[in-house]
Amino acid sequence: MSMKSKLLRMKNHLQLDDATETSLVSKVVKIDKSTLEESFEELGFEPFYFDGERSYRKRLIYPYESAKDKETLRVMGEMRSLWEQEGLSDHPLSFKNRKLDQLLFFDTETTGLSTGAGNVIFLIGYARLREEGIEVTQHLLENPSNEAAFLSGFLEDFSEDDYLISYNGKSFDWPQVKSRHAFIRKELPKLPSFGHIDLLHCARRLWKHELPSCRLAIVEEYKLNMKRIDDIPGSMAPILYFEYLHEKDPHHLAGIIKHNDQDVRSLVYLYQEICMRLFQWKDKPTSPMEHYYIADWFEKLSEYKWAEIHYKLAIETMNKPFSQGYFRLGKLTKKLGDKEGARSYFIEALNQHSLPSLEVWIELAKLAEHEEKNVYKAYNYAKSGYSQWKKQTNMHSVSLKTAKHITDLNKRLNRLEKKLEIKEGGYESGENGGLL
Known part of the structure; x- marks a missing residue:
């Protein structure tokens, strides 16, 4: 409690008149002000x-x-x-x-x-x-x-x-x-x-x-x-x-x-x-995942040169299989126009993981169909992706992202089956073309 407050509380006991009270409080305020400045000066x-x-x-x-x-x-x-x-x-x-x-x-x-x-x-x-x-x-x-x-x-x-x-x-x-x-x-x-x-x-x-x-x-x-x-x-x-x-x-x-x-x-x-x-x-020490997230950041900003540098560094410095790193590098390489380079990264993403992302299968199916013009190969990629998902996933707990990929695979399988039927003269695939 400040001296001013203490004096005011003791006013009745001290029997101060108004003039004395004003004088004392004024002095206390001045003392407090001086003390305050001194304390701030010490800091x-x-x-x-x-x-x-x-x-x-x-x-x-x-x-x-x-x-x-x-x-x-x-x-x-x-x-x-x-x-x-x-x-x-x-x-x-x-x-x-x-x-x-x-x-x-x-x-x-x-x-x-x-x-x-x-x-x-x-x-x-x-x-x-x-x-x-x-x-x-x-x-x-x-x-x-x-x-x-x-x-x-x-x-x-x-x-x-x-x-x-x-x-x-x-x-x-x-x-x-x-x-x-x-x-x-x-x-x-x-x-x-x-x-x-x-x-x-x-x-x-x-x-x-x-x-x-x-x-x-x-x-x-x-x-x-x-x-x-x-x-x-x-x-x-x-x-x-x-x-x-x-x-x-x-x-x-x-x-x-x-x-x-x-x-x-x-x-x-x-x-x-x-x-x-x-x-x-100066080769600042950076962990594989730091490289990966920096690459992701640069890619989202359309700074592809630096994104590519960091994806490659993420893969090089990772001491365990890194399927997602190869997949993202493949996507970037495809965006930059190198379809063959992208395909090799996607294949490596498959090799790096026993259960690769559905997106890897979808990207390989796209390249096989549109770049290699190999409908049967594209169909096999799409079918493999769907079969993998069906084996490993509880169909009642599917994320929105996964559901979107499954929808993509179903549409792709339907379209590719029709192409194969025309090309092969009545080709039939199992499991009703991969439909749910």
């Missing part, structure tokens, strides 16, 4: 004023000291050049030819996890790459009534030339900023337009099948070899902020300030780590 924060309101701001440079740190600027510069050289400016990780110091590695701490109007941001942190080190800036909301000063301090530092890099920022952090800005926009400049890279989406593409979760701390531990020690989890942020508001002691926030600082610096290394895997920079 490295300085007051920031805007339109009669006060917020707090902290800037800190982390010099490039370790070997890993010293490589950061050079590696990030290399990544920037690769995005340009490879013509990949539309890739979700490309920062559109921005300078390195225009990258804003961004995170917030809030009083709740919802995106509702009652949720308040009380800490905004971001890191920039400077020549001398990683610069971390943090803005702290002294109290909710000073929100204009708090957001103004951030907007003063942020422009349309910057490029935001966050972790779940597209779904959570930035919508929160927009929501809070909407409440007081008459007092503030408008929010600038800017590019935004969300690394959570990237992490999920690469690692959701491998890691226990894609929380930033988990990704740090497993992929960046960064184990946090005595970290205050972000879920504690609301409790700590309300404690600070009640006690007026900024030291309650020390742990969450440190957590936010670590978050924004980790984003620098995570962005670098993912890009190095994408470009196989």
Whole structure:
């Protein structure tokens, strides 16, 4: 409880008159204010004023000291050049030819996890790459009534030339900023337009099948070899902020300030780590499944050169049969016009697995019918696929995807049977042409 509250509660016992009460409370407020500034100063924060309101701001440079740190600027510069050289400016990780110091590695701490109007941001942190080190800036909301000063301090530092890099920022952090800005926009400049890279989406593409979760701390531990020690989890942020508001002691926030600082610096290394895997920079160690999911990502973006590179690397580095890898490489090779190459990959997909995907049989049937003009061979492929499915599957628990493939096989078998009947003069197949 603050001294002001204690004095007011003791008013009747002390028998203070109104003038004395006002004088004492005024002195207490001044003492509290001075103590508050001193406490914030101990945490490295300085007051920031805007339109009669006060917020707090902290800037800190982390010099490039370790070997890993010293490589950061050079590696990030290399990544920037690769995005340009490879013509990949539309890739979700490309920062559109921005300078390195225009990258804003961004995170917030809030009083709740919802995106509702009652949720308040009380800490905004971001890191920039400077020549001398990683610069971390943090803005702290002294109290909710000073929100204009708090957001103004951030907007003063942020422009349309910057490029935001966050972790779940597209779904959570930035919508929160927009929501809070909407409440007081008459007092503030408008929010600038800017590019935004969300690394959570990237992490999920690469690692959701491998890691226990894609929380930033988990990704740090497993992929960046960064184990946090005595970290205050972000879920504690609301409790700590309300404690600070009640006690007026900024030291309650020390742990969450440190957590936010670590978050924004980790984003620098995570962005670098993912890009190095994408470009196989200096043969960056990458697991077979990482290669596979990177290839899938590039293929969906129609970046076929890099998709092919990673599918092949996935197959080469896998130490067990990888039917799905050969199948996807076959599909890509077919898309690129190499039908014979595609057929060899599909055949290898069959050889790699005793129960290959129905899609492998369908693709081989298509090639046999349309490229080789071999109707009987096409029919056998389709029939084999259907027979395999019938033997191994419970027909009452069929996924929508499998049902679609079975429908394809049935139609294909019907059409091919008719072709064979005409060609062979009344050819008959067993099991009613493979119909259910």
